Amino acid sequence: MSPVVEVRNVVKHFPVSRGFRGRGRKVLRAVDGVSFGVEKGETLGLVGESGCGKSTVGNLILGLLKPDGGRVLYRGEDLRALRGEERKRMRRNIQVVFQDPQSSLDPRMPIKKTVGYPLEVNGLAKGARAAERVEAMLEETGLRPEHMHRYPHELSGGQRQRIGIARALVVDPEFVVLDEPTSALDVSVQAQILNLLKNLQKRHGFSFLFVSHDLAVVRHASHRVAVMYLGRIVETASREDLFRNPLHPYTRALLAAVPRPGPKKPLGILGGDVPSPVNIPPGCRFHPRCPEAVEACSREEPAEVELGSGHGVSCRLYAPLQRRDMP
Amino acid sequence: MSEPLLSIENLSVRFFTYQGVVRALEGVSLHVEPGEVLGLVGETGCGKSVLARCVLRLVQDPPGRITGGRILFKGEDLLKASRKRLRQVRGNDISMIFQEPMTSLDPVFTVGNQMAEVVRLHQRVDRRTAAKICAGMLEQVRMPDPFAVLRKYPHELSGGMRQRVMIAMELSCNPALLVADEPTTALDVTVQAQVLAILDELTRKRGASVLFITHDLGVVAQLCNRATVMYAGRIVETAPVERLFDSPAHPYTKGLLEAVPTLEEDREELAAIPGMVPGLVEPPGGCRFHPRCGRVMPACSRRVPELFRVRPDHFVACHLYGAEA
Numbered sequence: 001m002s003p004v005v006e007v008r009n010v011v012k013h014f015p016v017s018r019g020f021r022g023r024g025r026k027v028l029r030a031v032d033g034v035s036f037g038v039e040k041g042e043t044l045g046l047v048g049e050s051g052c053g054k055s056t057v058g059n060l061i062l063g064l065l066k067p068d069g070g071r072v073l074y075r076g077e078d079l080r081a082l083r084g085e086e087r088k089r090m091r092r093n094i095q096v097v098f099q100d101p102q103s104s105l106d107p108r109m110p111i112k113k114t115v116g117y118p119l120e121v122n123g124l125a126k127g128a129r130a131a132e133r134v135e136a137m138l139e140e141t142g143l144r145p146e147h148m149h150r151y152p153h154e155l156s157g158g159q160r161q162r163i164g165i166a167r168a169l170v171v172d173p174e175f176v177v178l179d180e181p182t183s184a185l186d187v188s189v190q191a192q193i194l195n196l197l198k199n200l201q202k203r204h205g206f207s208f209l210f211v212s213h214d215l216a217v218v219r220h221a222s223h224r225v226a227v228m229y230l231g232r233i234v235e236t237a238s239r240e241d242l243f244r245n246p247l248h249p250y251t252r253a254l255l256a257a258v259p260r261p262g263p264k265k266p267l268g269i270l271g272g273d274v275p276s277p278v279n280i281p282p283g284c285r286f287h288p289r290c291p292e293a294v295e296a297c298s299r300e301e302p303a304e305v306e307l308g309s310g311h312g313v314s315c316r317l318y319a320p321l322q323r324r325d326m327p
Numbered sequence: 328m329s330e331p332l333l334s335i336e337n338l339s340v341r342f343f344t345y346q347g348v349v350r351a352l353e354g355v356s357l358h359v360e361p362g363e364v365l366g367l368v369g370e371t372g373c374g375k376s377v378l379a380r381c382v383l384r385l386v387q388d389p390p391g392r393i394t395g396g397r398i399l400f401k402g403e404d405l406l407k408a409s410r411k412r413l414r415q416v417r418g419n420d421i422s423m424i425f426q427e428p429m430t431s432l433d434p435v436f437t438v439g440n441q442m443a444e445v446v447r448l449h450q451r452v453d454r455r456t457a458a459k460i461c462a463g464m465l466e467q468v469r470m471p472d473p474f475a476v477l478r479k480y481p482h483e484l485s486g487g488m489r490q491r492v493m494i495a496m497e498l499s500c501n502p503a504l505l506v507a508d509e510p511t512t513a514l515d516v517t518v519q520a521q522v523l524a525i526l527d528e529l530t531r532k533r534g535a536s537v538l539f540i541t542h543d544l545g546v547v548a549q550l551c552n553r554a555t556v557m558y559a560g561r562i563v564e565t566a567p568v569e570r571l572f573d574s575p576a577h578p579y580t581k582g583l584l585e586a587v588p589t590l591e592e593d594r595e596e597l598a599a600i601p602g603m604v605p606g607l608v609e610p611p612g613g614c615r616f617h618p619r620c621g622r623v624m625p626a627c628s629r630r631v632p633e634l635f636r637v638r639p640d641h642f643v644a645c646h647l648y649g650a651e652a
Contacts, residue, residue, distance in 0.1 A: 049515035049517065187542070188583060191587075194597055220588035253517060258545065269521055
């Protein structure tokens with residue numbers, strides 16, 4: 001089966017200082033060669049710490065940013081190659097839900113208009129038919145018809161996030177980027193939203209890219225998980241594999257650092273801070289903080305090793321395993 | 328049991344706003360033992376930060392007013408203390424760490440400047456000695472190259488380093504009580520683990536007590552000795568953490584624990600608590616949790632449940648427990 005959305009070796013660099021006559025030019029390498037595909041009805045979780053480039057990947061897929069290299073394919077077609085009406089039709093199929101429902105809703109628009117707007121823009125429905133569609137969508141996201149005439153400030157955080165979801169799904173997209181959809185919510189409300197997203201996916205077969213820094217939330221919400229560090233994916237695996245058998249030293253350190261509600265257990269401490277994406281260490285990006293680093297790690301960037309059943313890891317430790325597996 | 332270091336009795340706080348009177352805290356009682364880390368958990372708007380600010384009398388009046396109760400620190404009522412006395416208590420005996428270190432540090436002064444100010448306000452030393460004390464403190468929070476950090480401005484440091492500067496500053500005067508309001512919420516997990524380890528080690532070494540405010544149940548489980556759960560301005564449960572996570576008694580605590588996704592178990596559906604946190608202008612009558620509670624009874628909407636002792640160190644405010652249950 002071909003993936004709904006595929007990202008091939010995409011790169012996004014931001015200039016932070018232009019320098020003087022080419023000297024002192026600095027570039028922030030936000031996304032530095034990322035590839036993955038998301039199948040129909042699947043949720044791919046993208047985890048990483050702040051500044052690792054996970055939200056930039058989402059924005060590249062949405063077309064909000066233009067990649068400096070590589071391609072973003074929707075059903076095998078490069079959206080950037082399309083123009084005009086055709087592009088608009090294709091883009092309708094990729095929608096987004098942002099983290100902060102407060103700042104991503106227009107405070108002066110009643111909910112009916114906010115949720116109905118995508119229908120109008122895409123020429124799908126107008127007037128009474130649009131209102132009908134909006135009402136059905138609100139019901140599906142757990143809101144009541146009377147919410148149509150309310151404004152965002154009259155709603156709670158959880159309700160606002162339901163509006164954000166309704167707005168994204170009202171045009172019946174195939175793929176939705178969920179950018180930290182529950183990070184601004186309290187745990188009791190977060191659980192409601194996570195359940196809602198799962199149920200909607202089951203009913204309609206949406207594909208999701210679930211971007212989050214919360215490992216437990218990603219574990220709950222995803223089928224497959226990709227771990228990012230400084231602009232690169234360091235490990236990809238099915239949810240079960242990744243949490244039961246994490247391979248990359250960074251994934252392990254990340255999991256060990258999460259304080260868990262349960263018996264006391266010392267937290268795994270990873271030394272140092274995430275380096276600035278302006279000054280990415282040579283070789284393996286993780287080597288200055290890696291407990292397993294050897295001298296070679298600072299020289300060569302490790303290639304991705306495929307260990308069967310879709311478990312991929314970019315670390316020298318696993319390079320010999322690859323060779324042995326080969327016929 | 329020894330005399331508690333901090334004891335809050337029946338504290339009530341209201342905010343007088345255009346929207347009405349916000350009953351932020353109603354009849355809240357808790358205590359912190361010497362050398363203990365007490366976790367204060369709850370969702371947004373439950374009053375946990377207001378409670379923290381009350382301890383140092385940092386609630387702005389108007390609109391806020393402490394309308395009743397006592398805050399006893401080593402037996403002295405801080406609500407009756409003079410401004411002068413409060414200035415002595417703040418920093419010397421009780422100090423506070425806030426959530427966002429960037430907004431608690433002054434962007435136009437160097438780290439060394441700000442740290443030395445605190446030191447020299449409380450101890451009579453000259454500049455050079457103050458700088459040495461500051462560097463020593465930074466070393467204790469495992470800051471690499473402390474003298475270089477003293478010359479830097481806050482914006483030159485990462486979030487984790489800023490929070491370590493804050494901790495070093497707060498601990499510089501050897502306070503008996505540290506009030507930490509979500510000190511790791513703005514940090515990444517790996518940095519959070521570093522900061523929690525430092526806090527744990529330093530408080531252990533100095534025997535200081537901590538009132539640790541957070542919404543993260545995982546942090547409570549790993550760092551605290553006891554925990555108090557708040558809901559809508561009231562305390563619903565207090566217990567030692569092992570007990571709280573093993574056998575929570577209050578339906579809200581149970582619901583909260585079941586609503587959190589974990590790294591261990593696979594649950595297809597999370598047990599969400601229906602509805603949302605109520606507003607505090609017109610909170611529900613009786614038990615404030617009753618409109619969302621799965622085990623609601625007629626008494627719940629009529630009477631406010633008192634804190635009931637289910638075990639010597641485990642208290643619950645719920646009509647399921649108590650004399651008539």
